[in-house]
Amino acid sequence: MMYVPQAFISMYLPAIYAGLIVGFIATMAIAIKREELHILILTDLVGLAMIFVVSAVGTDLAEALILPGLVVELAETLAISEILITREMRKIEQDPRANLKTSSSMFPQAFSLDMEIMTTAPNFIALVLIGYGIFLTGFTGGAVAGGGIVLYALSKKARGLPVLILDGVAGVSGIAWCLWIIGFLLFFVTPQYWLLALFLAACGLLLKVASKVGLIGLLMREDIDKE
Amino acid sequence: MRIGVLWNKLADPKNVPRLFAFSLGVLLIIGLLVPIALNPDQIYVRPAPQEQVDEGLALAPYDRGGEPLKEAGVIDPQYPENAASLGMITGYMSPIAQWISSISPYFGTSIYSSPGGLIDEILYYTRGFDTILESSILMMSFIIASWLSINYTMNRKNDEKEIKKDFKKAINDSTQVANEVKANDAKARSKQLRRDN
Amino acid sequence: MDIVTLGGNLLGTIPLGDIVLYLTPFNLFLFAVLLGFTALIAFSKPETQIEAAKFNTLGVAEVKVDEKEFKQRRFLSVICGIASAGAMITGDLFNFTLFMALVGILNIGIVSAVKQTSVLNSAFNYGLIAMMCSLPLFGGAAIILAATGTLSLSVLSQMSASPMVVFGAILMLIGILGESGVAPFFASKAEMFRTPGSPFIVIIHLSSLFIIVRAVEILLLVLW
Numbered sequence: 001m002m003y004v005p006q007a008f009i010s011m012y013l014p015a016i017y018a019g020l021i022v023g024f025i026a027t028m029a030i031a032i033k034r035e036e037l038h039i040l041i042l043t044d045l046v047g048l049a050m051i052f053v054v055s056a057v058g059t060d061l062a063e064a065l066i067l068p069g070l071v072v073e074l075a076e077t078l079a080i081s082e083i084l085i086t087r088e089m090r091k092i093e094q095d096p097r098a099n100l101k102t103s104s105s106m107f108p109q110a111f112s113l114d115m116e117i118m119t120t121a122p123n124f125i126a127l128v129l130i131g132y133g134i135f136l137t138g139f140t141g142g143a144v145a146g147g148g149i150v151l152y153a154l155s156k157k158a159r160g161l162p163v164l165i166l167d168g169v170a171g172v173s174g175i176a177w178c179l180w181i182i183g184f185l186l187f188f189v190t191p192q193y194w195l196l197a198l199f200l201a202a203c204g205l206l207l208k209v210a211s212k213v214g215l216i217g218l219l220m221r222e223d224i225d226k227e
Numbered sequence: 228m229r230i231g232v233l234w235n236k237l238a239d240p241k242n243v244p245r246l247f248a249f250s251l252g253v254l255l256i257i258g259l260l261v262p263i264a265l266n267p268d269q270i271y272v273r274p275a276p277q278e279q280v281d282e283g284l285a286l287a288p289y290d291r292g293g294e295p296l297k298e299a300g301v302i303d304p305q306y307p308e309n310a311a312s313l314g315m316i317t318g319y320m321s322p323i324a325q326w327i328s329s330i331s332p333y334f335g336t337s338i339y340s341s342p343g344g345l346i347d348e349i350l351y352y353t354r355g356f357d358t359i360l361e362s363s364i365l366m367m368s369f370i371i372a373s374w375l376s377i378n379y380t381m382n383r384k385n386d387e388k389e390i391k392k393d394f395k396k397a398i399n400d401s402t403q404v405a406n407e408v409k410a411n412d413a414k415a416r417s418k419q420l421r422r423d424n
Numbered sequence: 425m426d427i428v429t430l431g432g433n434l435l436g437t438i439p440l441g442d443i444v445l446y447l448t449p450f451n452l453f454l455f456a457v458l459l460g461f462t463a464l465i466a467f468s469k470p471e472t473q474i475e476a477a478k479f480n481t482l483g484v485a486e487v488k489v490d491e492k493e494f495k496q497r498r499f500l501s502v503i504c505g506i507a508s509a510g511a512m513i514t515g516d517l518f519n520f521t522l523f524m525a526l527v528g529i530l531n532i533g534i535v536s537a538v539k540q541t542s543v544l545n546s547a548f549n550y551g552l553i554a555m556m557c558s559l560p561l562f563g564g565a566a567i568i569l570a571a572t573g574t575l576s577l578s579v580l581s582q583m584s585a586s587p588m589v590v591f592g593a594i595l596m597l598i599g600i601l602g603e604s605g606v607a608p609f610f611a612s613k614a615e616m617f618r619t620p621g622s623p624f625i626v627i628i629h630l631s632s633l634f635i636i637v638r639a640v641e642i643l644l645l646v647l648w
Binding site for chain 2: 441442444500503507516518519522525526532545549552553556559567569570573574576587588595598608609611612615
């Protein structure tokens with residue numbers, strides 16, 4: 001039976017107080033602010049305070065628990081900001097004059113960057129990143145490979161991307177998700193095949209993260225300026 | 228203030244998050260008054276910071292012992308009886324990972340980069356159900372966000388005119404920026420010329 | 425308080441590594457009811473509403489749910505039902521908070537495709553609360569973990585509560601109140617119901633109702 005080293009015990013109090021104070025600052029900022037977009041961004045700060053409080057425990061378990069917390073924050077930001085955009089667009093749809101108000105627009109402005117390097121280098125860099133990501137496997141690998149796809153997608157500046165491609169990327173993501181879940185279930189149901197399950201999970205995770213990061217990239221490239 | 232007025236204010240969805248944030252903030256400050264200390268009797272204990280680095284272990288700070296496919300590493304979970312091959316994943320390294328760890332003392336900081344390793348052991352094996360939920364949350368918000376964007380916010384099938392207009396606007400904008408850059412360039416050059424003379 | 429005192433005889437456990445689901449008559453009843461309701465909505469069709477304000481005008485007064493939207497909503501509702509059912513039998517504190525987060529995001533998702541801006545507005549505001557809730561929910565669970573050294577409910581129920589555990593439990597309570605939309609934070613969630621598609625909308629209500637019942641049980645287990 002191991003016990004927690006003295007270093008973590010003495011660090012716990014400063015760490016958790018830092019978390020509580022960061023959380024206090026963030027929540028008070030939300031309570032004072034009026035703009036919805038600011039509140040949405042400030043909620044990320046609340047998530048940061050959560051990471052403080054969880055990681056203060058300082059065991060391997062705490063390190064593992066940070067990941068779900070982070071992912072939940074990220075996922076909710078994604079969905080809720082999309083709902084915010086939908087709401088604003090529905091408002092404009094119902095009352096076109098609402099768009100003429102002077103208040104700041106929620107949508108990014110169309111802007112084209114004309115740079116030589118944006119057309120030649122990305123292919124190569126994206127390929128290297130995706131290759132390296134596959135070599136790494138697992139979560140990091142997925143993030144690296146996804147970064148490559150984002151770079152590729154962002155640098156190509158054609159607009160009005162066919163929905164088919166988006167559906168395809170989303171489909172790969174869904175299949176990878178299933179692969180991953182099957183890997184986990186194998187862990188529980190048949191522990192003796194843990195090596196197979198480990199590889200299923202690692203490769204599924206690679207595909208999942210990569211395709212999702214790539215999907216964000218594809219969505220980001222689409223300007224949503226519906227002036 | 229009458230209580231009815233207060234309830235009416237609460238009925239506006241816009242005020243609710245701010246009220247929630249306020250009460251949460253007050254509670255967090257009250258937390259500073261509560262006696263807080265870490266219980267030294269924890270599960271999944273890790274060695275002190277820098278201890279493994281000072282020992283010169285290649286897998287530091289994630290070395291928990293064990294030999295790939297032969298010997299299990301040391302892991303201290305809640306219910307050891309529910310995990311038959313406990314510690315095997317911590318000990319496992321793919322051949323590539325083994326090779327890299329033999330030539331580099333910094334492999335530990337990228338140990339997630341191969342299937343296996345400590346975090347995989349906890350995330351996949353002993354607490355795998357958490358990870359299923361976590362990935363389901365991610366999947367569901369992707370479904371929500373991508374459904375909305377494909378079917379509504381990004382759906383531009385019906386407004387080709389707008390696409391053309393936006394295109395024109397983008398081209399105009401970029402030429403404008405380019406012109407400005409050119410003008411600034413010329414100005415700077417003439418300044419430099421004057422200074423040189 | 426002991427698991428047996430609250431929920432009745434322990435009928436069995438489902439061990440998944442460190443996360444051990446447990447079944448008592450109380451949990452099993454909640455679980456079965458939610459699964460039954462989920463099966464019901466999986467085979468039902470959405471209702472059509474008539475907007476009263478437009479009764480006397482010539483415009484179309486029916487608020488319909490189109491095919492695509494209906495499919496997405498049914499899918500999310502079924503997942504929401506399964507997730508709430510899972511939250512009923514889980515035996516791990518952190519696992520329970522994750523179930524809550526999943527139910528929260530699905531509740532937003534079910535109404536995300538509607539056309540009424542007022543509903544979207546309250547969904548967005550509820551989403552803000554759900555995002556903030558990650559601090560009290562996960563943070564509260566982490567504080568309880570730091571104070572007791574475990575997340576398993578059956579171990580926690582045997583321990584006496586220290587002031588730190590009480591603080592963690594209160595943090596979790598405010599997270600649960602926000603996430604399931606109980607007074608005084610009800611307005612944003614209550615407004616989300618005002619949209620057509622009845623059987624699927626009801627799962628929003630039902631899931632928060634069941635989760636608050638289960639949360640009370642969990643808090644009693646931890647505190648007593």
